[in-house]
Amino acid sequence: MASSASSLEDLASRIKTCTHCGLCEGRTNAVPGEGNPRAEVVFIGEGPGATEDAQGVPFCGASGRFLDELLGSINLNRADVYITNIVKCRPPGNRDPLPEEKAICAQTYLVPQLGLIKPKLIVTLGRHAMHFFLPNLKISEAHGRVFRRDGQVYLPLFHPAVALYNGSTRGQLVEDFQIIPRLLEQLR
Ligand code: SF4
Numbered sequence: 001m002a003s004s005a006s007s008l009e010d011l012a013s014r015i016k017t018c019t020h021c022g023l024c025e026g027r028t029n030a031v032p033g034e035g036n037p038r039a040e041v042v043f044i045g046e047g048p049g050a051t052e053d054a055q056g057v058p059f060c061g062a063s064g065r066f067l068d069e070l071l072g073s074i075n076l077n078r079a080d081v082y083i084t085n086i087v088k089c090r091p092p093g094n095r096d097p098l099p100e101e102k103a104i105c106a107q108t109y110l111v112p113q114l115g116l117i118k119p120k121l122i123v124t125l126g127r128h129a130m131h132f133f134l135p136n137l138k139i140s141e142a143h144g145r146v147f148r149r150d151g152q153v154y155l156p157l158f159h160p161a162v163a164l165y166n167g168s169t170r171g172q173l174v175e176d177f178q179i180i181p182r183l184l185e186q187l188r
Contacts, residue, residue, distance in 0.1 A: 004116040005037040011116075015088045015109055016056075021101045023047075023089035029056030033084025033113060040184055042082045042119040043067070044110070044129040045159060047097050053090035058083045063161035067125075070160065070177045082117055086110060086129050097128060106132050120187040122152060123180065126159030144176035146183060153187060155179060 012032035018024060031048040034057065043059075051061030059067045071077055087097045087105045097105075110132075114122070124130040127139040133154055134147055147154045157177070163170040 003037075004118075007116050008037050008113060011109060011112055018088070018108075020108060021087075021089075021104050023087060023091060023097070023101055023105075026092045027089040028053045030088045031056055031058050031085065031090075032088055032109070033058055033082060035078055035082035036080055037082070037117060039080065039082040039117055039119055040187075041076075041080075041121045041123060041180065042084070042114060042117055043123045043125055044132075045083075045085045045125040046128040047085045047087040048090040049094060049161070050090070058085060059160070063159070063164055066160040066164055070174065073174065074177055074181045076180075082113075082119070084110065084113060086132055102128060102132060120153065121180070121183060122154050124154060124156045126162065130154075130156040143172065144179060146179070153183070155183065 015030045015032040018030060031052050045059065048058065049061055049063070052058055058064070067083070068078070071081065086102050088109060091097050091101070122133065124133060130137060130139060130142060133149065134142065134156060137156065139156060139158065142156045143158055145156070147156070158169050158173045160173065163173040
C-alpha cells in the first residue's frame with residue numbers, strides 16, 4: 001500500500017495540472033500544500049495570494065512570516081505541521097473564492113489530503129476554511145473555540161493576513177494560538 005507521503009505527492013501532482021475550475025486560467029503555480037504527511041495539526045487557509053502563486057508554496061508572503069512567528073510561539077515549525085488552503089489556485093486579484101470553486105477544490109483535494117494525514121486537529125484560518133467544515137458560524141464568535149464534528153476536532157482562528165493589519169485581531173490570534181498545544185496534549 002502507498003505511504004501517505006507518496007499519496008500526498010500524487011495528489012500534489014494532480015493539483016498542479018488541475019483544470020476542474022476556472023481558477024486554473026489565471027494561476028502561475030497551483031499550491032497543493034506542504035509539511036509533515038503525518039502532522040497532528042493541519043492549518044487551512046483561504047487560497048494562494050500573489051507570492052504563493054509565484055512560488056507554489058503556501059503562506060510564503062507577509063502572512064506566512066506571521067504564521068511562522070505564531071508557530072514559533074508554540075514551539076512548532078513548518079516541518080511539524082501541514083499547511084494548505086481551501087482552493088489551491090489563486091483567485092484573480094485576490095477576490096474571495098466562489099462557492100463552487102471552494103466546493104469542487106476542497107472535495108477533490110482537501111478532503112483526500114486530510115484523509116491521508118489524519119490530523120488530530122484541524123485549525124481553520126479565516127471564515128472561508130471555517131465555513132467548509134463549520135457552516136453558518138461567525139468567525140467573530142467562533143474564533144478560539146473548539147468544535148467536534150463526526151469525530152474530528154476543529155479550532156477556527158482568524159486569518160493571519162487579516163490580523164496583520166488589525167492590531168486587536170492580531171492580539172486575539174496570538175492569544176488563540178496558545179490553545180493549540182494544550183488541545184493537542186488533551187487529544188494525544
Ligand atoms: S482551484 Fe482547485 S479545483 Fe480549481 S483548478 Fe485549482 S486545483 Fe483545480
